[in-house]
Amino acid sequence: KSDDKSCAISPKAIVSDACASYSTLEDLNHDVKPALDNLTRTTDFFSHYRLNLFNKRCPFWNDENGMCGNIACAVETLDNEEDIPEVWRASELGKLEGPRAKHPGKSVQRQEPKRPLQGKLGENVGESCVVEYDDECDDRDYCVPDDESATSKGDYVSLLRNPERFTGYAGDGAKQVWDAVYRENCFQKSSFPQSASLGETYSVPKGPAAMDFRAVMQAAGRQQVLEQQREQNPLVPFVAKTGLEFEDECLEKRVFYKVVSGMHASISTHLCWDFLNQTTGQWQPNLSCYINRLHKFPDRISNLYFNYALLTRAVAKLGPYLSSHEEYTFCTGDPAQDADTRAKVLAVTSKAANSVPGPVFDESLMFKNGEGPSLKEDFRNRFRNVSRLMDCVGCDKCRLWGKLQTAGYGTALKVLFEFADNDAVSTTKTDEIPFKLKRTELVALFNTYARLSSSLDAIQKFRAMVEESEYQIEETENKEGGGMHHIPDRAKKPRHVIVSTPVAVDNDIKTTAVVVDEATKAGVTPAPEVKQRQQQQQQQEQQQQKEEEIVEENDKDNDFDEFRSEPEPDRDPNFVYKKRTLKEEFVQEFKLVFSVFKMVIKSYLRLPGLVYEIFTTELQRFWQFYIGLPVMPRTWEFRRPSLDEL
Numbered sequence: 001k002s003d004d005k006s007c008a009i010s011p012k013a014i015v016s017d018a019c020a021s022y023s024t025l026e027d028l029n030h031d032v033k034p035a036l037d038n039l040t041r042t043t044d045f046f047s048h049y050r051l052n053l054f055n056k057r058c059p060f061w062n063d064e065n066g067m068c069g070n071i072a073c074a075v076e077t078l079d080n081e082e083d084i085p086e087v088w089r090a091s092e093l094g095k096l097e098g099p100r101a102k103h104p105g106k107s108v109q110r111q112e113p114k115r116p117l118q119g120k121l122g123e124n125v126g127e128s129c130v131v132e133y134d135d136e137c138d139d140r141d142y143c144v145p146d147d148e149s150a151t152s153k154g155d156y157v158s159l160l161r162n163p164e165r166f167t168g169y170a171g172d173g174a175k176q177v178w179d180a181v182y183r184e185n186c187f188q189k190s191s192f193p194q195s196a197s198l199g200e201t202y203s204v205p206k207g208p209a210a211m212d213f214r215a216v217m218q219a220a221g222r223q224q225v226l227e228q229q230r231e232q233n234p235l236v237p238f239v240a241k242t243g244l245e246f247e248d249e250c251l252e253k254r255v256f257y258k259v260v261s262g263m264h265a266s267i268s269t270h271l272c273w274d275f276l277n278q279t280t281g282q283w284q285p286n287l288s289c290y291i292n293r294l295h296k297f298p299d300r301i302s303n304l305y306f307n308y309a310l311l312t313r314a315v316a317k318l319g320p321y322l323s324s325h326e327e328y329t330f331c332t333g334d335p336a337q338d339a340d341t342r343a344k345v346l347a348v349t350s351k352a353a354n355s356v357p358g359p360v361f362d363e364s365l366m367f368k369n370g371e372g373p374s375l376k377e378d379f380r381n382r383f384r385n386v387s388r389l390m391d392c393v394g395c396d397k398c399r400l401w402g403k404l405q406t407a408g409y410g411t412a413l414k415v416l417f418e419f420a421d422n423d424a425v426s427t428t429k430t431d432e433i434p435f436k437l438k439r440t441e442l443v444a445l446f447n448t449y450a451r452l453s454s455s456l457d458a459i460q461k462f463r464a465m466v467e468e469s470e471y472q473i474e475e476t477e478n479k480e481g482g483g484m485h486h487i488p489d490r491a492k493k494p495r496h497v498i499v500s501t502p503v504a505v506d507n508d509i510k511t512t513a514v515v516v517d518e519a520t521k522a523g524v525t526p527a528p529e530v531k532q533r534q535q536q537q538q539q540q541e542q543q544q545q546k547e548e549e550i551v552e553e554n555d556k557d558n559d560f561d562e563f564r565s566e567p568e569p570d571r572d573p574n575f576v577y578k579k580r581t582l583k584e585e586f587v588q589e590f591k592l593v594f595s596v597f598k599m600v601i602k603s604y605l606r607l608p609g610l611v612y613e614i615f616t617t618e619l620q621r622f623w624q625f626y627i628g629l630p631v632m633p634r635t636w637e638f639r640r641p642s643l644d645e646l
């Protein structure tokens, strides 16, 4: 906690529950990122990952029910995907790319220690750096080991060939997974080991408080009802609330929520940063995606920074173990690559440990109270459920990164809570570490750290883009409003609201055009609603302009002006009433009749043009109605001639 003496970084910590301020973490990232990128991009060990991506069923709901693995619910982001080229469709974007190699059996490993994969990942890949030899499972794992209960040991895939970015996976399928992940965050004061919510059988709780027990039983009842309802309607949520979601705000529960939310925020950051405009096929950052998913939710960004602090601490803690155990071998068949990988790992761990004057996260504050062990058990079980939930993700690439990152956080939690502290490097416990951390765990940990590192980087760049676009909007408005002296009202409104939301756009017509222009200039794709709004406004403006022109023309044509120019008793203060002569009366009447005649003739002459104009605008309106666009208002109406005009 920020006010705790054990947090040496910043007394004014703003990343809650971590011990570091945003800028401290950004500075730290500046230092660590190059080494981390170097490690994850240039070593065979850290750029390949083994996981069981295809042989596992979603354990929480029926895949065939349409909630995961079903393309119909998994992917659509555009109304009609058939309108876009196949390569840009979500179904294609979500597929794994690059070579895949099956885990070799023990005999192949023995016969071909240097090439156990027989070149299947590419000739240049040091296979002894990629294959996982140790399949042992540890009961201290926070994540489900990928080989658990699977017939296949999984596939090796290249992380470089499958970057985490926009895939178009969205809709009910994705939402159900996130919902279920967040529902795992219902700790009870007297925790009991099973998930209270995911349809598992409940074991007898160990001495639960009566209220907690009742709440959970009620949730179980609701769960049954939900299951019945879901048979009729597959969109009914899968998980009932326990009723305890807003209670028990202990540090552990907050940490659990933050980890999950920070992971979600990091995924959102990457998909917004590496975003595919599915109509132009361009990969580019999408500012409105960032604003809508992250900028407007500072707590999500804070959770992402929190995760960065947590992983920094785990990686820093791992450093002494890895460096003091020379026998930890990254590449069994290639000593040069092994030394190179070790050097790159240690560059990261030492930077994570040395860049700041003290720990950025203090895990010793957790699981301290009387319920420590059971709470820890609960924490671990819930994290395992999150890990299992990743098998319900209906897009291969998303599942790859979802699984890798839950495994990465699981490893970080294992290192933080299960391993002895740095001080204890010389104690017997340390001997266990290299053997207890599997290759997949190390790869997952460092790659998750790298994901967070690039998220921090992208968020800083997005923040600069937001500031830039706000500045440009202000400039444009100042110019429109006649320079610095006149500040228009809209410039005084909170601008982050103006930039992207169609709701705010409703309040301020011109802003949309400015925003769309600014966004386009910045190479950013405005949201479709914003574009539609802009077209609507342009039509309205054109309409208004037309009406003004018609009024002006009518005014010009008005043959009664000569009469209006005559002084009238109630308008001209200098008017002196004078009786007209007969001749004057005649001339006056003649002029009037002549004017009426002129007006009638002119209107006959104008009639064909008028009919044509009415016909074309009506045709245009009908077309807009037919294709579903907003229909512009009528430009004409039937009116009785006003006798006053005469």
Ligand SMILES: Cc1cc2nc3c(=O)[nH]c(=O)nc-3n(C[C@H](O)[C@H](O)[C@H](O)COP(=O)(O)OP(=O)(O)OC[C@H]3O[C@@H](n4cnc5c(N)ncnc54)[C@H](O)[C@@H]3O)c2cc1C
Residues within 6 Å of the ligand: 164, 165, 166, 167, 168, 169, 170, 171, 174, 175, 177, 178, 260, 261, 262, 264, 265, 267, 268, 271, 293, 300, 390, 393, 397, 398, 399, 401, 402
């Ligand atoms: C494990 C997993 C991995 C994925 N990987 C990818 C990927 O690589 N590429 C890709 O394009 N898509 C990926 N997706 C899909 C992506 O995360 C979104 O689900 C999708 O883009 C739809 O977004 P959305 O705006 O509907 O809201 P979602 O991101 O689906 O969020 C659902 C709800 O959760 C809440 N929420 C959102 N963010 C947070 C947060 N940080 N903290 C707390 N609550 C939050 C909001 O209430 C929101 O309405 C993945 C989904 C999952 C489940």
